[in-house]
Amino acid sequence: MTNIAFIGLGIMGLPMAKNLLKAGHDVVATNRSQGKVDQFVAEGGKGAGSVAEAVKDADVIITMVPDSPDVEAVVTGEGGVFAHAKQGAIWIDASTIRPDVAQRLAEQAAEAGIRAIDAPVSGGEAGAIEGTLSIMVGGDADVVEEARPVLEGVGTTIVHVGPAGSGQTVKAANQLIVAGTIQLVAESLVFLEAHGVDLEAAVQVLAGGLAGNRILDRKAASMIKGEFAPGFRIDLHHKDLGIVTSAAREAGVILPVGAIVAQLMNSARQRGYGSLDHSALLKLAQDISGKTN
Structure with missing residues (x-):
């Protein structure tokens, strides 16, 4: 003890x-x-x-x-x-x-x-x-x-x-990957729904192939249902992506996709989604495609 x-x-x-x-x-x-x-x-x-x-x-x-x-x-x-x-x-x-x-x-x-x-x-x-x-x-x-x-x-x-600070550097990379993956899952769901595909069936097969990831496993079902109770808020992920972009600039590293995802996360926040789960990037993807449910 x-x-x-x-x-x-x-x-x-x-x-x-x-x-x-x-x-x-x-x-x-x-x-x-x-x-x-x-x-x-x-x-x-x-x-x-x-x-x-x-x-x-x-x-x-x-x-x-x-x-x-x-x-x-x-x-x-x-x-x-x-x-x-x-x-x-x-x-x-x-x-x-x-x-x-x-x-x-x-x-x-x-x-x-x-x-x-x-x-x-x-x-x-x-x-x-x-x-x-x-x-x-x-x-x-x-x-x-x-x-x-x-x-x-x-x-x-x-x-x-x-050494000290390394854990936070790895966490910044983690948050970059998670945000990018959520955005791609969100865009995929909007794309699939626009073509009338059964979303649950699509997620099942996608999760079993090379596109499989933890976001599909843990978040896709609630995203399909439009449920965004916060497990990790968009406001916090926005903060984390600020850490990523700042640390990348200091190191002279270029993160083109990461920079776009950071802007998308900020856009979701500006639309009033900041208190929702970060999987609410789906709502943003729907908004900008004119597919809001």
Whole structure:
């Protein structure tokens, strides 16, 4: 059993924290809205009213918040993780943030006597609930191995990909691939429907061939039904593609398809779809083809 502080009980964070409980860890959680903390306590966890309270006795601290400024707000400052965690604690940032910010915060953590690894996750809400997330980890190899038993409580594919910030770089590539795949699936569904093809039958055969992918497996059925309850919001994927395009520009890398998909994601957001699941790129594909249901 490990004493874990979990900060951020959103769509991904709450099921992750619950799975850590199921794995036998002692988990104290805090969140901006008290309702999620109360829900976690009802599941057998412990709640804290502040970051300082949550982390004071923790061996491992996990942050799962939306963006780079949110992570900085949680870990720095008088009430943050760096000021209140005990020396030698491991900080795992499971958020998706800019790689350069991850590197800088890892350096600040080291100055505070805290060992940092960046460990963003992929798999969406379903993967978080099932405990089958894919986790790309950046940081010192020894610290990663020490943290592995905790990571195994929430994921099944856990790979050390390099030094601090590397996990976030791999996650950026992940988000690029996912967004591009969703867009192509969305366009395919609009194309097929326009020709009167049975969409469920088409998805079945496509998923069994070279075009098969996790988006077809996990998202196509709800897309066909027009159900876009957020497992991962367009607003967040828009943020992630901003990370991709910025990091690519800094490295002098050209991402022509990625740039177009980033613009399409932004367009979906501007049309008011930001709070919907990222599979709502289908709605955009329908709109621009004049095929809105």
